[in-house]
Each structure stands twice: as structure tokens, then as C-alpha cells.
Amino acid sequence: MLNQIDLAFKKAKEENRPALLTYTVAGDSSKSQSLVILNTISKYADILELGIPHNTPVADGSQIQTSAYRAIKNGIKIEDIFWIVKKYKKNKNSKPIILMGYYNMIFQYGEKKFLEKCKRVGVNGLIIVDLPWPENKSFTKKCIKKSIYLIQLLSPTTSKERLNKIIKDSHPMNYFISMLSTTGGKLKVSPKKIMSNYFKIKKINPKKNVVIGFGITEKSIKSLKKADGLVVGSAICKEISVSIQKRQNPVTNVANLVKKLKNKIL
């Protein structure tokens, strides 16, 4: 049986476009609003990444940090995140959900209990920013037993030899980090260069879907559309922050942004 994530890529390919992946922080700016945002953007996005907010995020730039601190300040707890996913998955138009976070949160919850809970509420994939290969080997195996994909991150610094090994052990979806940066950095590498790196990775195992993320905005998304999927995170988090500042409705603004992003890659 195909994981819902595979189906999402399949559908996008049939439409001759990359899959659109969004990233929002669970509980930003509140538990209920975060759910409404997911429900609303489902119309345009193919896969939804949901960040587990952490207060010591070493790989996140200021926009995602702001979203995470706001969510934590508003009282979000890990159980609330499962609640959001569970509710969201009741939506008949729901899309695959990927939880993205830092390992300490999972470690404290207990790997086994965490995966059982993920399975129960309908999580389809996981990205753990600070649990790289080979440290994640045993967790990768535990995930697949629950039919949850553990998505491996690949970076411009990852050596060829290491790429081969990671991809060999990986599940059907991987994530290429466009450049040396935390999330939300300005795109400091040309899209051409990114795509050339991307195709080198893609060649290792063309059957595995590889998405590109970090630094993608409305401006740059079109130039990367040859990828299997594209992730936009910080730009969305920023939209929420700006909306709050301007006392506008974050839900409408985020929905508009995601719609625009989608139109760029059609």
C-alpha cells in the first residue's frame, strides 16, 4: 500500500508540477488557529509539514523561531500537537502530515510511545532536524514498522559517499537543503546551482522523491519547479507574524500566500 505521501507526489506528477509542501508551527499562534490554517491551506498544498515548537532550535532562523516561541508562550504542549493532527485528519480533504522537530522532544516522550501516538492520530512522516544518519538508523526502522516515513535531510555539505549511504537506508522521500543556511535565510545560491546539485542527488535513486527547502519564497519558487516537491516555511511563518502585527487575519493571509505559491508552479 502506498503511503499517502507517495500518493501526493503521484498526483502532482500527473499534473506535471512539483508537490507544494507548507511548513507551519503547531500552535502558532494558538492551538485552534493553527488547525484552521491547516484546514484552509489544504486546498492548495499537497503535503503539510507541522513543526513541533522547541525553545532551543539550533537550525532555525528568526522567522520560525518567532513562530515557535509564540506557540510555546501560548501554552502549546506536545499532546496539543497530536490533538491538532487528529482533528485535522477528520477533514475529508486532509493531506499527508509530516511532523518536523528536534529530537529531545521525542526522546522525552519516548520513541515508542511517540510513534504509536503518531500512528494513531494519522501522522504520515517525520523530520527530525538533529537526528542525522547514522544516529537515526534504529529510529528509521521503528518508523517504517508503523508505516511512517522518516525523511532524511541532505545538505550541500553532504559528501557523495555519505549521500549514497543515506539514500540507500532512506524511506521513499528525502529532503534536500538548498544551501548552507538555517531556515529562512536569503537564497544565496542561484536556482541553477541548486537544481544541478539536486539532480546529482536525484540520480542516485530516481525512484525516491526529493523535495527542496530552505529560503524558498514567492519570488524563487518558480525557478525550482523541476523538483519533485518544494517546501515553503519561513515565508509562511513570517506571514503569520506580519498579520498579527498589522491586526489582520493570519488565516486569510496565509491562505492567499499559499494559493499564490501554488499558482506559480502550475
Place this chain on the structure above:
Amino acid sequence: MILRKGIQVIDQGDELGFWGGKFGGNFVPETLKKPIEDLEILFNKLKKDKKFIAERDKYFKNWIGVPTRFIKLKNLTKHVGGAQIWSKVVSDANGGAHKIYNATVHCLLAKRSGKKIICGDTGAGYAGKMLSMAAKKFGLKCKIFMGAKDIERQQPNVRAMKKNGAEVIPVYSGSQTLVDAVSECMRFWVANCDTTAMCVGSTVGPAVFVRICGWSTSQISRELKVQLIEEFGSIPKKLKLYNCVGGGSSSFGFWNEFMDYDKKQCEFIGVEAGGPTKSKRHAAPLTHGSKIGILHGAAQYVNQNSDGQIEETESISAGLDYPGISPLHCFLKDTKRARYTAASDEEALKAYKLVTKYEKLRPSLEPSHAFSVAIREAKKMSKNTIVVVNSCGDAYKDKKILINRLGRKYA
């Protein structure tokens, strides 16, 4: 869990960098895997390279100024009335604290790797000050990340960094202290690891940084061992080594050479920051039995809530104000080689008053924590017990806090 003899503790980690199978490791974003591996290869090679060691020793001797003094605190000993109280005056080192050893080694490594820029974190400002000094000495550009709260309370060191030409970048996130500075520094490295070397200011962070730092500060115990033998003819039968513990670099370095002695002969006492007496917050994860968790790339005992969010700390001493602790110390605690306890803000201040009243020594607030416990315990010890406290920093940087808390007379 066993601590092995005859092999350096920094080299007792397993293939993945875990001490005792569970402390340390490399919980880092994929982007850092390569630069960390490169640094590991370089360090493993150079630490066996006689030429490199000679180069290190040359700078330690001629520039840092080793050995630092080992002195008897006669008046304090008399006042306390118990064990003999001695001090290893590590604040004699160039720059005024032990952070110079690690900073120097990191700059030497950066030079060898061809990097032109070095970035580092700092709490009390000593790690930053020393990195700025070493960077200047070795012709590297230097960026220091420091919590906004620490910038405010450790101004003399901030001025020194700027004078040395370093860029000091204030960190406004979280508690605006050391924990946030380390995070921000790691973020900077993620984005710039192709051109920039990183120096972690203590025995914390991904495993290789723990090892490099421990290797560097071990200079302290190498000197002390010689000095003890010069003074007493042999290593004393009852030796107690007191050291404050923030990340754990000075204490590890102060103890390393004595690791293989029986703890009945050489006891190690680590003193964490207990925070203000009336506050629930502290920076003493080992004393308070904090749970194991992941912080800044390493598994360690760390102050955190049940969800795994890192908790805010509180301490009068910026250098000890850190929610985690070196994996090396977690390992030494669980193997029972070292004993850990805490001193409160007030106890540290009281010890500072006492030491400065009786001796010509001005330990900064960090070592004042160690003095507090040493004085308390020395009272009950026999005269042939040798208590040594590492006075690893000078109080000049704490002037503002001391005036505030104790009045002008003490600052």
C-alpha cells in the same frame, strides 16, 4: 558504566561519540556533519603530532604564560581551621581565565584548516575575550555571540572583545544568556561552515568540541601535578580538588591528570550554581538530578520540562548560568569518580568576601562558588588534607555586580 584507567577520558567515547554509551554524541543538523567530521580528523591527527604539540606548548608558555601559580592561602587556612587551603591561580593566565587554552587551540586548528574566520559563544565574556585575543594573535576574523543580559552584566569583557577587533553579536532570544548564545553561534556556523571555524566555549556541544576543550584545559592539571610534587614531594595522600562547574571546562582540565588516582586519595568536587536562595531556578542539573536530554548537539543531564523544552536558569555568575553540563561530567558523575554539589548566589558572595578579606586573591563569581563549598567542607577536615581550589577567573569583570550586592568596598 565504567571509567577506564590508562586512557584519556576524552578518548573514552564510543564510535558515535557517546561516553558511557549515553552521554554526548552528535545531535546536529545534517549540514554540520561534514565540518564536524573534518574537525575530528584534523584534531585526531594533530593531537598525536609532536610538532603540533610543540607549537601548542610554545604558545602556552610564551603567550599564555604557564605555569600559573599554585599558592597556599595561609590566612584563610588559619581562619577556617581545618584542612590546608591552597589555590591554583589559573586567572594568572593571559586574559585572566582558563578559557584562553581552548581558544588558543581552536585558533591553531582553524589556521591548519585554512579558515579565515572564527565564531564563538560566551557567557561571562571570558570565552569571547580569549577567542578575540587568540584570533587577533593568529590573524583570524572573530565573531562572538553573547546574550543581551550577559552583555549588560559583563561589560569589561565586552569592551575587551571589541578592543581586540571582534564583532560582538547580541542575542535577544530566550533568556538572553549563555544557552541562547551557544544556539545562535551554532546557527551561524550552520550557515557559514564553509568559511568559518567554530569554537565552543566549554566542554559542551558536539563530541569533538567536548574533546578539544578538555584536551586544551588539561594543561591546568598537568601543571598542578608537577607543582604538588615540587611542594610535597609526592601527590598528597588526601587531596581534594574543588572547581566550579558551568559547562565544565575548567573543572575537567583541573582534574584530568589525576583521573587514575583512587578517589580516596584524589577527590574531585564540582560546584554548580544553585542560583538565588529564594528562587526555584538554578543552573545545577547534576545536583538537582535533572533528566538526561539533548542540548546543543549532546546528550547530557539538563534542566528541562516534561515536554523537553529547556528551562531557564538563574545565577549571579554568567559563566555558570547554563542549563546543561558537559557529557564528561555526566560520565564522571555516573561512574562516581566526581562528586557534585551546588552553592547559591549568596553563598558565593559570602565566600568572595571571605577570600578577599584574608588573601590577595580576587576570584570571580564563578570560582567563588567553589570556594564556598571548599571553605564549608575544609572546616571539618584534618590538617594533612590538601584542599585546592581552582581560582579560574578574576573578579574584575564582576565589578558592577559586586558593587551592587556588596557595596563599593568590595569591588
